[in-house]
Amino acid sequence: MIRTGNQYREGLRDGREVWIDGERVKDVTTHPALKPIVDVKARMYDMAHEEQHQDALTYVENNERHSVFQQPPTTQEDWHRKWASVDLLMKDIGGVATRLGDETVGEMWSLQDGRDVLAQIDPRFADNIDRHIRRVVEKDIFHVSANTDPKGDRSLPIDQRDPDMMIRVVRETDAGIIIRGAKFETASAYADQAYLKPTVGAWTDEKESIHAVGCIVKMGAPGVKHICRAPFATKGTAADIPLASRFDEVEALCVFDDVLIPWEDVFFYRHTAAAQQVRATLHRYSAFPYVLRVLYVADMMIGAAMWNAKQTGLEKLQSVQEKLADLVCYREGIRAHLTAAIALAERSPAGLLMPNQSILYAGRVLACSQLPVMMHAARELIGGQICVTPDSVQFEGGAGNWLQKFYTLNKEWGAEDRRKLLAFARDLLNSDYAGHRLAFVQFAQAPHFNHLAAVYKSFDFSGPLDFVRNSAGLSERVLGGKKH
Incomplete structure (x- = not known):
């Protein structure tokens, strides 16, 4: 069911470890650097409950109301409604916020498009994808993206760098996999969960890699640390920084210090072919x-x-x-x-x-x-x-x-x-x-x-190729398995 703003805020009070300006944050919902953008996300939740906005921002399925922002699109009308919903939200908040969840949940839909590839590796992984997409819809989860690793000295092969410079699996347990490393993330400090996947890997003929992992990480899980950049929202008054004071989407170096990922939250692991397929289709919706x-x-x-x-x-x-x-x-x-x-x-x-x-x-x-x-x-x-x-x-x-x-x-x-x-x-x-x-x-x-x-x-490219072949009188050629 759609959440309220206060339910979202309460979910952030989970003991998560967030650091700003050298100090640990006691409550991300009230800290001056994070409160403005948390309030924007909370407003997104609250609007869906208001009579004048509810029909535009939600849909009903199986007698339950869900957010249009989280709805997997199956028709053109679904996309037009998503556009109209963003329009309604941006005009209400009076500015632009990028990381609100609707722009990252599409990465999950891309995963579902590749579920057959993942199912060949392990049927559990494909089932996990289906379940998590449904969970985001039903629980109205604020879902962000964990993408960019620190990487380290990229002139060196991965196996010659500090191993923590790229997310890796350090061991398997009956409960799940244990990961180490870090990602630069926007909004991680005030999101519910992140879809973690490898940066484009420089794999050649390796079939397996400890860095080929995709999973869901709860942002308040033990071992997850959010080390935030210096905020803009606290650098002046709202009169002088009318945008930064409201829409500063604070990034963080999100450190994963031996974090347990339960097997039900793993989408792919070890197989580089799966990781490369995911990277190739990651943005088709988002x-x-x-x-x-x-x-x-x-x-x-x-x-x-x-x-x-x-x-x-x-x-x-x-x-x-x-x-x-x-x-x-x-x-x-x-x-x-x-x-x-x-x-x-x-x-x-x-x-x-x-x-x-x-x-x-x-x-x-x-x-x-x-x-x-x-x-x-x-x-x-x-x-x-x-x-x-x-x-x-x-x-x-x-x-x-x-x-x-x-x-x-x-x-x-x-x-x-x-x-x-x-x-x-x-x-x-x-x-x-x-x-x-x-x-x-x-x-x-x-x-x-x-x-x-x-x-x-x-x-x-087949259209331009055929057009020029016909116009120039070229002989037919087989390119990419297709005759031109």
Whole structure:
């Protein structure tokens, strides 16, 4: 059944070991670095119980109500409802949060698509996948992704590095496997569980490896330690960091110090073929909500730039309109790819409906690769005041009269609205938080070369090949087992 925000918060009070600024956190739900983003996730749960939102955010199955965000998609309507649900949530919270669970649960659906491969290794593993997907639906679990290992000196073979630099199984027991190592994770400190899997492995002819493991890890399990980066939410007041103060999704080095993974939580183990198959299909669903988040970042850039033009009276200048049009083309390009990915969706091996893979991955390349360019276009539109405007306390202090004078634009736009817009734009485009978010977008679903590799592998080259063969009068060739 769908959880409430308070039930989610209570689930986080499980004795988990979280460290911030050199101190152990007593309660992640109240710590100033984590409370704002915990409240955002709690709001996601609470909205599903509210009469005005419930029909949009939930569905009924077997007389029980479940979250649309966790629903395995089987129809185009399922995808449209997921999009509408994200839209409703982002507008309610007034910003963009990426790690909320709906963008990572799709990795479980990808696992289900490969269950036959895993079943050949051990039928228990395939059954575990089915059960966990159902459990996420029924328990409304906040599920995140454990992906990137520290790796160490990558000029050395894995067997010559500190073995803990890559997650590994150190031994088997009757109860399950024992793992050691670490992962960099977003939201691990305030999530229920993580799907842990290997970083793309440099395996050649090895059929088995202690690093080829995929499993569910409870974030409060004994031996799991969350060592968080320095937070942004505590670096200023909400008036000066309106986004970072609410939406800082704190990452952590999640250390696994001899953590027991029960056999029922293991999806694959030892076999490199299984691990490689999982990596190859990992993002076939999760890329959609991930790219959708960037659409809302684009909306914030357009809105901030357009409000600035309206405040300063420059919206009628052709040069300003052209730069705004560049931002709009970027935004609409993302929307077009997402829309087309649903319209041309494909049936998956497990019977789910996956977004058109070539179009979705091409949209991800557009959204991620062009974000730095679009951020700079928005900076140019808003101008240098985002990096020179004093903080809010100055507007209230002894120098406030001068700031009121020089930040008042006209009778319609006073100093306070001007300051608020510039503070928002700075946090969006020019702050430490903005730089962090940009780096996050570039690497959160693998780096750019992996994005391009996904496009290459998912695109059907037969159309262009046949078109040119016919046009150029080339003889037929057999490529990839198919005659062209």
